[in-house]
Amino acid sequence: MKRILLSCLLTAGVSMPAMAYDESQEFRIQSEQDKSVMTLSEMLNTLKVQSFTVYDEAYHENKTYEGVALKALREHNNYSLGNISEVTVVCADGYKAVLDGDILRKYPDAMISYRQLDKNGKGIDGDFEPIREGKKIADPAPFYMVWPQKETYGVFPWPHQVVALQVSAKDSYQVIKPAESASASVHEGYKLFKGACLACHSINLVGGVIGPELNIPQNITEYRSKEYMKQFIRNPDSFRARSRMTGLPDLSDQDIDNAVAYLEHMKKHKDMSKLSTAER
Numbered sequence: 001m002k003r004i005l006l007s008c009l010l011t012a013g014v015s016m017p018a019m020a021y022d023e024s025q026e027f028r029i030q031s032e033q034d035k036s037v038m039t040l041s042e043m044l045n046t047l048k049v050q051s052f053t054v055y056d057e058a059y060h061e062n063k064t065y066e067g068v069a070l071k072a073l074r075e076h077n078n079y080s081l082g083n084i085s086e087v088t089v090v091c092a093d094g095y096k097a098v099l100d101g102d103i104l105r106k107y108p109d110a111m112i113s114y115r116q117l118d119k120n121g122k123g124i125d126g127d128f129e130p131i132r133e134g135k136k137i138a139d140p141a142p143f144y145m146v147w148p149q150k151e152t153y154g155v156f157p158w159p160h161q162v163v164a165l166q167v168s169a170k171d172s173y174q175v176i177k178p179a180e181s182a183s184a185s186v187h188e189g190y191k192l193f194k195g196a197c198l199a200c201h202s203i204n205l206v207g208g209v210i211g212p213e214l215n216i217p218q219n220i221t222e223y224r225s226k227e228y229m230k231q232f233i234r235n236p237d238s239f240r241a242r243s244r245m246t247g248l249p250d251l252s253d254q255d256i257d258n259a260v261a262y263l264e265h266m267k268k269h270k271d272m273s274k275l276s277t278a279e280r
Contacts, residue, residue, distance in 0.1 A: 067111040068114075140160035189263070215266050221267060
């Protein structure tokens with residue numbers, strides 16, 4: 001499996017107060033073919049620095065970000081977007097966002113941001129304003145992956161505290177991928193579920209561990225209505241104060257219908273073998 005790993009070598013835990021970015025900080029870029037290390041200074045001097053302003057759902061207001069385009073980083077390392085099946089964004093707190101290749105091809109303008117800019121175009125103190133994450137306050141540093149299209153936040157939450165990118169030519173979640181014979185809606189729902197849900201939730205115990213399992217022993221569609229799921233996905237805080245789950249208010253009705261179609265499909269493909277007799 002061809003992979004590229006982009007990781008930053010941190011000298012301290014992310015719980016420490018944020019400091020101005022260190023241009024001597026190293027980035028490790030690895031593939032089966034070669035390995036290379038670039039300092040942030042070298043990256044900024046080699047690749048074009050860009051910035052844009054976008055409404056950020058995490059802050060509920062416009063924010064301006066400065067960073068390096070994922071496209072430029074990918075092309076610098078001779079990795080074709082056409083060969084990507086998925087990109088796993090690894091974060092310092094253990095969160096892993098899995099972005100399907102088709103979604104990245106639809107929204108190829110991701111940026112690896114190393115700081116926010118103020119209204120005068122200067123970096124702010126601490127590089128990033130803290131983000132509320134459930135009942136906690138999180139520092140987005142060292143890197144925050146953002147898109148210039150506001151609507152992408154409805155397809156996948158923008159990962160912060162990014163420390164690595166794992167780019168793969170194969171689907172790591174093949175065991176819960178719908179068969180080719182499944183409907184287009186089910187397949188679109190699977191792609192959405194990978195990006196927006198699998199980082200926290202699991203299907204047949206495959207996926208994240210932060211949120212609840214959604215298929216065994218009971219599929220969520222067996223005890224929650226579509227209307228409930230639609231409201232909860234868009235605004236979890238309206239049900240649970242300071243929910244850790246990220247709301248996706250811009251998700252379209254069709255997107256939610258597709259995600260539910262995938263869940264309903266998986267209801268017929270439960271794998272109970274991982275459960276003990278007492279759990280069944």
